[in-house]
Amino acid sequence: MDTYYEYLRAFSQELGARIVEMYPPLQRPNDPFPPALKTLLRQPLPAQALTISGVAKHLKTARSAIIVGECGTGKTLMSVAVAHAVAHTHSEGRPYAAIGMCPPHLVFKWAREVLETIPRARAFLIYDLRNGGDPARPHGIVEVKQRSGQIVHKGLKTTLFELRTMGRAGWKQVCPGPAYFIVSRETGKLSYHWKHAYTVAESGPEKGAVTNPDTGCAIPRSEGGYLSRVDFAEKKIFEHFTRRDGTDGFSAMWQADREKIQRMAPLEYIGRYMKGWWDYSIADELHQLAQETAQGNNLGVLYRCSRRLIGLTGTLMGGYADDLFNLFYRMKPRQMVEEGLVAGSSGRRDFAERYGVLESIEKIPDADQACTRAQKTTVRQVRKPGASPLVFGKFLMASTAFVTLEDIAAYLPPYEESVVEVEMDEELGKAYAEIEQDIRDAVKKNRGNRSLMSLMMHRLLLYPDHPFGIGEIWGKRYDPTIGDYEPFLVTTAPDLPEDFVYAKERKLIEDIREELGKGRRCQVYATFTGEHDVAARLERVLRQAGLRIAILRPTVPTLKRELWYEKQLKDGVEVVICHPKLVETGLDLLAFPTLYFYETGYSLHTLRQASRRSWRIGQNHPVKVKFFVSKATTQTTCLRLMGKKMLVALMMEGKFSGEGIHSLESDDDMMSAMARELVERGRVGESADAVWADLKRERAQHMPAVSQSELVAEGDPLLPLLPQVPGETSQPAPYPVESDPNRQQKPAALWPTGHAEAAQMLLFA
Helix, strand or coil: CCCHHHHHHHCHHHHHHHHHHHCCCCCCCCCCCCHHHHHCCCCCCHHHHHHHHHHHHHCCCCCEEEEEECCCCCHHHHHHHHHHHHHHHHCCCCCCEEEEEECHHHHHHHHHHHHHHCCCCEEEEECCCCCCCCCCCCCCEEEEEEECCEEEEEEEEECHHHHHHHHHHHHHHHCCCCEEEEEEHHHHCCCCCEEECCEECCCCCCCCCEECCCCCCECECCCCCECCHHHHCCCCCEEEEECCCCCEEEEECEEECCCCCCCCCHHHHHHHHCCCCEEEEEECCHHHHCCCCHHHHHHHHHHHHEEEEEEEECCCCCCEHHHHHHHHHHHCHHHHHHCCCCCCHHHHHHHHHHHCEEEEEEECCCCCCCCCCCCCCEEEEEEECECCHHHHHHHHCCCEEEECHHHHHHHCCCEEEEEEEECCCHHHHHHHHHHHHHHHHHHHHCCCCHHHHHHHHHHHHHHHHCCCCCCEEEEEEEECCCCEEEEEEEEECCCCCCCCCCHHHHHHHHHHHHHHHCCCCEEEECCCCCCCCHHHHHHHHHHHCCCCEEECCCCCCHHHHHHHHHHHHHCCCCEEEECHHHCCCCCCCCCCCEEEECCCCCCHHHHHHHCCCCCCCCCCCCEEEEEEEECCCHHHHHHHHHHHHHHHHHHCCCCCCHHHHHHHHCCCCHHHHHHHHHHHCCCCCCCHHHHHHHHHHHHHCCCCECCCCCCCCCCCCCCCCCCCCCCCCCCCCCCCCECCCCCCCCCCCCCCCCCHHHHHHCCCC
16 A cells, blocks of 8 residues: 555545544434424435434533535425424523524525424524614514515514513413524625725826825736726625735725614624523534634624524635634634634744644845855745645544535435536637737736736636727736836737627537427526626527527525515526526535536635535436536636635545645645646546546445435426435446345335425425
């Protein structure tokens, strides 16, 4: 054996048995479940019941716990059931109150989950601190109920101030049963009114242009050019810049508006005045609360305002150890202090040095040192993917339950990921090669210029999908003679015909028609939706091909995106196009069993979440996820590196692979890796499909193939509204998911929660 991977594979059973012997689990499969689970309105699956029981036992003595479950495993049901089980088992069934924070588009879904799962439960939505205002909008705390499958405002109305005044004793008289308060992550951080803070140059070459008050320079767009007043609109603008001494700076171009009414964020009020008011708190999408932001700080508020905290996430980490630092400090502050780690950037750096992978880079510049022999060197550290096993042993093993779709594979259809590499048209290939060479030369001459590198990689990813309307590509570099940055022309992107349908688009149309012929609706993801709108381009091309298309834009309010999808289904839409971030959490796309990543972007969290929108409990069709890339371009490099980062991230979830371990030696981030391969022309010809094939083989070792005897026929144009459970068959599916052939009986039918009025929200996330 030459590698750790081979050793772990060879002795996995012995190591597993030894670990179980040394660290016996709180809840074994044969241990009895809490009696409270029998009182739930929906009975959990065996794997879910095991998770609920184990976490409930842990919370008997602990303050916090984490449930890491892949998309579709039922994290919402498990979290509310944990609170129910703890209350009935360890609190003698006394009335309890819980508060949950979730993304804005999941608020109504969470309320529905509570009402459909917890007996005698009441659900309340926290909108703001006010008890009045616009009568057309809800304010304060409003009770919601379920009517004909939809959530409606009906019942008690109150405010946080009134809750604080009456205390828990007074609240128990108002609500003697379980009460769940749900707050949107965006509402929870809603704070003071603000206004833009920028200046307008009154002289010089940038006269009349919007400039950054901290730098005095025009603000470049990521797509090229510079920002204008129109770009500010109603969103906050910020800029990362490099100071003259080489250090990085951050400039927020907004400030508090003193002319408007002062207000406080609901969760800020809760953190200040309602400590310990709730029995349980639940934080959904935990990985989105790992940064030093207002939303991230609200995780600490949930810890303070309740006696026990439950965190939920589908992707615990994005490949780097320090992704977990803030989460641990907000959920396990006492343990972090005992480890000698302080809050803030210095503690995060110490955590990365102790439990992560850091690379020290020392630069010794060539210089004429006539008067001294001393060498002026600079040393910097960059983080790299990977985490020490000590992270799992010290911080996760005792308090984290991992649930994967493999645990409920008997209830799911097959799942397949594939990479489709398309050869570019001859004219497009030549144009791309020209700008790639110009960009390669510019990056070589300006090594270390990260703003230039970011913009150039952006253009190379965009051009194969939008080879027109880009024009001149400018960059900025530091000129020591003037002591400032100056723009320079990198290249001019050739404008190709806009009315021509290119090879990648033709392949997409062909593939979609094939899927629609089998009765399978399609979801297409595109990440370039700004100035050079690839989503709009795809909408036009697919519509001209005779397909019924709809495009989901950020202008659709988050709370109405479920209803938006339902309306598209009723209107007969066959293909929906959107940015993957718009649906990465919570939304069930059961009616769209074929997902296309026309573009992927850089976020591993987003890719993992969006790729599982359709493979969930209640899906009866085999799910296909297809990644489209233009061959021999930066798109191929990006997808291959994303696959390697995913293998690294899976290691922390117990899915070790040889490629994942070897990938610890990769670059510090996606942008640097892509730029280095562009300059050095490394790994030329290496296919992205090879890395994703490794991922597929790795899943095959964890998941047997599911039977398809009871799956709905592929040719059925109407996807079913009610769930069906796959049965057994002697013919294995071609993809690596299977049910246990030795199982004595079929699993019980899934929960009857589907309803025709909400086809998109049949079951839970």
